[in-house]
Amino acid sequence: MNASSAAALDLQDITCIFTSRDAPGQRYTAVQGASLAVAPGEFVSVVGPTGCGKSTLLNVGAGLLAPSSGQVRVFGQALAGLNRRAGYMFQTESLMPWKTALDNVIAGLVFRGTSAAEADRLGRAWLARVGLAGFEDRYPHQLSGGMRKRVAMAQTLILDPDIILMDEPFSALDVQTRQLMENELLDLWAAPSASGSAQGRAVLFITHDLDEAIALSDRVVVLSAGPATRPIGEFAIDLPRPRNVAEIRNEPRFVELHSRIWAVLRDEVLKGYDQQKRKAA
Amino acid sequence: MNRLMLRGWQVGLLVAILLAWHLAANGSDTVAFFFGKPVEVAQRLWRWFVTDADIYKHLWVTLLETLLAFVIGTLAGLGVGLWLALSPFASAVLDPYLKAANAMPRVILAPIFAMWFGLGIWSKVALAVTLVFFIVFFNVYQGVREVSPVVLANARMLGANARQLMRHVYVPSAMSWVFSSLHTSVGLAFVGAVVGEYLGSASGVGYLILQAEGSFDINTVFAGIVLLTVFALVLDGLVGLAERHLMKWQPSSGQTEKL
Numbered sequence: 001m002n003a004s005s006a007a008a009l010d011l012q013d014i015t016c017i018f019t020s021r022d023a024p025g026q027r028y029t030a031v032q033g034a035s036l037a038v039a040p041g042e043f044v045s046v047v048g049p050t051g052c053g054k055s056t057l058l059n060v061g062a063g064l065l066a067p068s069s070g071q072v073r074v075f076g077q078a079l080a081g082l083n084r085r086a087g088y089m090f091q092t093e094s095l096m097p098w099k100t101a102l103d104n105v106i107a108g109l110v111f112r113g114t115s116a117a118e119a120d121r122l123g124r125a126w127l128a129r130v131g132l133a134g135f136e137d138r139y140p141h142q143l144s145g146g147m148r149k150r151v152a153m154a155q156t157l158i159l160d161p162d163i164i165l166m167d168e169p170f171s172a173l174d175v176q177t178r179q180l181m182e183n184e185l186l187d188l189w190a191a192p193s194a195s196g197s198a199q200g201r202a203v204l205f206i207t208h209d210l211d212e213a214i215a216l217s218d219r220v221v222v223l224s225a226g227p228a229t230r231p232i233g234e235f236a237i238d239l240p241r242p243r244n245v246a247e248i249r250n251e252p253r254f255v256e257l258h259s260r261i262w263a264v265l266r267d268e269v270l271k272g273y274d275q276q277k278r279k280a281a
Numbered sequence: 282m283n284r285l286m287l288r289g290w291q292v293g294l295l296v297a298i299l300l301a302w303h304l305a306a307n308g309s310d311t312v313a314f315f316f317g318k319p320v321e322v323a324q325r326l327w328r329w330f331v332t333d334a335d336i337y338k339h340l341w342v343t344l345l346e347t348l349l350a351f352v353i354g355t356l357a358g359l360g361v362g363l364w365l366a367l368s369p370f371a372s373a374v375l376d377p378y379l380k381a382a383n384a385m386p387r388v389i390l391a392p393i394f395a396m397w398f399g400l401g402i403w404s405k406v407a408l409a410v411t412l413v414f415f416i417v418f419f420n421v422y423q424g425v426r427e428v429s430p431v432v433l434a435n436a437r438m439l440g441a442n443a444r445q446l447m448r449h450v451y452v453p454s455a456m457s458w459v460f461s462s463l464h465t466s467v468g469l470a471f472v473g474a475v476v477g478e479y480l481g482s483a484s485g486v487g488y489l490i491l492q493a494e495g496s497f498d499i500n501t502v503f504a505g506i507v508l509l510t511v512f513a514l515v516l517d518g519l520v521g522l523a524e525r526h527l528m529k530w531q532p533s534s535g536q537t538e539k540l
Contacts, residue, residue, distance in 0.1 A: 064434055082437060094435035098453040098530045107449065108439035139530040159439065 354413025362421025409473025
């Protein structure tokens with residue numbers, strides 16, 4: 001068995017080229033030759049300037065988007081169609097507004113044909129686990145942004161996926177809520193999975209916030225500015241676990257890692273900013 | 282201005298209009314001929330509902346036509362809307378025909394429906410269905426097209442198959458648009474039923490108005506109009522109740538939620 005077949009999620013030499021719908025001649029290379037592997041139980045963050053194609057890469061991993069070239073392997077198997085072993089937490093509102101918090105959380109179980117009683121029991125337990133006991137019958141518009149994110153988190157994690165894909169899930173939250181959610185995420189990630197597999201869950205976490213990436217991850221991957229985004233740096237985060245994301249930011253090792261990664265990221269952020277400005281001009 | 286005072290002014294205006302009508306009709310036979318007399322209109326309504334009690338049969342016919350047209354039109358619009366919204370090819374092929382059918386003044390179909398379905402309720406139902414169908418159809422079509430791609434992708438990632446996507450995502454989203462057009466579609470079902478009756482029938486409120494008009498019984502015509510107006514208001518109120526009950530997941534803009 002070689003190293004790549006052991007990876008939970010293995011993106012190999014992924015290239016994504018989009019054609020503009022209005023002008024079919026115009027092509028945009030979002031991602032070029034990107035390779036990225038996440039081991040089982042590993043928490044990997046991907047940071048990069050805004051609009052650099054981070055979400056594109058994640059959608060490829062989820063099977064929502066077929067790459068123009070390159071291959072995706074999930075636990076050694078080539079991915080065809082949707083990635084059934086992955087859960088996906090979206091950046092924007094993804095809850096079904098016509099379902100209550102409980103019905104949203106158990107949606108995946110219902111789709112799988114879990115019995116109503118069992119789904120109800122698990123759903124209530126998960127809502128309690130993310131601190132929303134008593135909010136079962138609320139509709140998404142009756143919840144705050146942070147509560148909706150917690151519902152979305154329970155909705156994804158209740159299915160106990162082997163791979164969790166997260167696309168800037170907390171970017172819309174205020175700083176305090178965000179740190180609470182990050183700590184909750186780490187707790188839930190570290191908790192033993194229901195299936196009892198010893199490997200734990202692999203996480204691919206997309207963010208543009210370097211602090212968040214370092215505080216959460218085992219490894220941080222830096223992407224270059226778009227177009228033709230690809231990984232340009234990889235940093236192992238050797239901070240001890242369990243971590244408290246609010247406090248870890250002050251540790252010397254954190255600061256050291258931050259400055260090392262930022263040295264690589266800064267140029268890309270400036271490049272990305274320049275491009276956005278030129279586009280706007 | 283408080284609510285009570287507002288109501289006072291509203292009722293006052295009604296009384297003033299009725300009084301002016303009454304005085305003008307009693308002062309001039311010409312006015313009475315063309316506009317009727319409010320007292321006689323009221324007497325007619327009283328006879329319909331109490332003394333003769335013969336209006337219920339006609340009201341029931343009109344109500345039945347309205348409800349049948351509403352249900353059939355909504356189901357057809359829902360079905361066709363879902364089908365076309367999820368099948369780009371069929372929608373591209375049928376697009377000009379649907380536009381043409383919607384642009385056509387559909388009241389003109391009434392004589393054809395009368396030939397096909399006779400003078401009973403079904404010709405009126407058919408006419409009203411053509412009015413309701415397009416309202417619902419366009420709303421469902423829009424509703425399915427405007428499903429948030431993120432909600433859709435999320436449901437797919439959670440493992441929904443095509444049938445479950447339909448049931449848990451497309452239909453609820455489309456239904457929100459259908460309900461938002463409920464007032465319009467129920468109103469049009471009613472219009473279709475009454476116009477159908479007016480163009481040829483043996484019962485219904487539209488038929489009563491037609492009969493009265495034929496004998497220059499202007500008081501009965503006005504009584505019929507009053508009756509239809511009140512009836513339409515009641516229908517609209519019922520729709521509002523149903524809407525509030527079924528659409529409680531939708532935020533009402535600019536209002537805090539009562540917990």
